Amino acid sequence: MTVQLYARDVGTGTPLVLLHAFPLSSAMWLGQREGLANRFRVITPDLRGFGGSVLGDDEPSIDAMADDVARMFRRLGVRRAVVGGLSMGGYVAMALCRRHPDLVLGLVLAATRAAADAEPVRENRLRQAGRLESDGTTQVLVDEVLPGLLGPTTLRRRALVYGRVRGLVQSTPPRAAAWAQRAMAGRAEAFDTLRGLRVPALVMIGDEDALATEDEARAMSDALPNAELLVMPRAGHLCAVEQPDLFNQAVAEFTAALARTSR
Numbered sequence: 330m331t332v333q334l335y336a337r338d339v340g341t342g343t344p345l346v347l348l349h350a351f352p353l354s355s356a357m358w359l360g361q362r363e364g365l366a367n368r369f370r371v372i373t374p375d376l377r378g379f380g381g382s383v384l385g386d387d388e389p390s391i392d393a394m395a396d397d398v399a400r401m402f403r404r405l406g407v408r409r410a411v412v413g414g415l416s417m418g419g420y421v422a423m424a425l426c427r428r429h430p431d432l433v434l435g436l437v438l439a440a441t442r443a444a445a446d447a448e449p450v451r452e453n454r455l456r457q458a459g460r461l462e463s464d465g466t467t468q469v470l471v472d473e474v475l476p477g478l479l480g481p482t483t484l485r486r487r488a489l490v491y492g493r494v495r496g497l498v499q500s501t502p503p504r505a506a507a508w509a510q511r512a513m514a515g516r517a518e519a520f521d522t523l524r525g526l527r528v529p530a531l532v533m534i535g536d537e538d539a540l541a542t543e544d545e546a547r548a549m550s551d552a553l554p555n556a557e558l559l560v561m562p563r564a565g566h567l568c569a570v571e572q573p574d575l576f577n578q579a580v581a582e583f584t585a586a587l588a589r590t591s592r
């Protein structure tokens with residue numbers, strides 16, 4: 330079935346499409362909608378099964394998620410956009426570059442990786458997917474995924490941010506989370522896609538990220554023909570949520586430069 334993504338769409342100007350992390354929803358981009366909509370058209374979809382989007386009955390696949398996003402572009406009348414993805418959203422953004430390169434004006438990859446999962450990571454995802462399906466609750470995500478999403482600085486100093494992220498994790502539908510874990514476990518590496526990218530890219534990583542590493546970020550920026558790498562201080566995996574002002578400033582400068590050259 331064709332899944333129509335629920336999307337928040339605010340502001341005017343160059344379109345900026347932001348794809349959320351696992352196991353959250355487009356609610357994680359609140360700071361980006363507030364901070365960037367005065368300069369750009371900020372579009373934040375809920376990927377299938379998350380937030381306001383239905384799951385559908387397709388086999389789990391990152392490619393299916395990318396095709397959903399491409400359909401959303403057409404529905405919203407967006408010809409090209411700067412596409413940003415954080416973590417799982419980065420996997421979807423890279424698949425979009427491979428399958429629908431004409432839609433991408435520029436690429437922002439935050440806290441993600443181009444390599445496929447190593448076998449232990451893959452097995453862990455499939456184990457969690459099984460538990461999500463059998464338990465029918467998100468407890469396994471709260472116990473095992475939530476602790477790695479935020480850096481120690483955030484856990485020490487930003488209790489409100491932790492509370493908000495915990496709430497988002499708890500409200501994730503278990504079936505959607507299981508589907509997404511299976512989709513991520515089955516994805517291929519994306520280095521060939523990055524090497525062939527014809528548009529500029531911005532790669533970001535938090536210096537306290539326990540799930541994606543600076544080496545992985547550097548490997549992506551090295552593979553990309555035209556990329557800059559930004560290491561964000563005092564930020565863990567959800568760098569856009571933990572350091573929204575820094576994240577927004579970097580994305581705004583990147584997008585504004587692209588808007589000038591693409592006129």
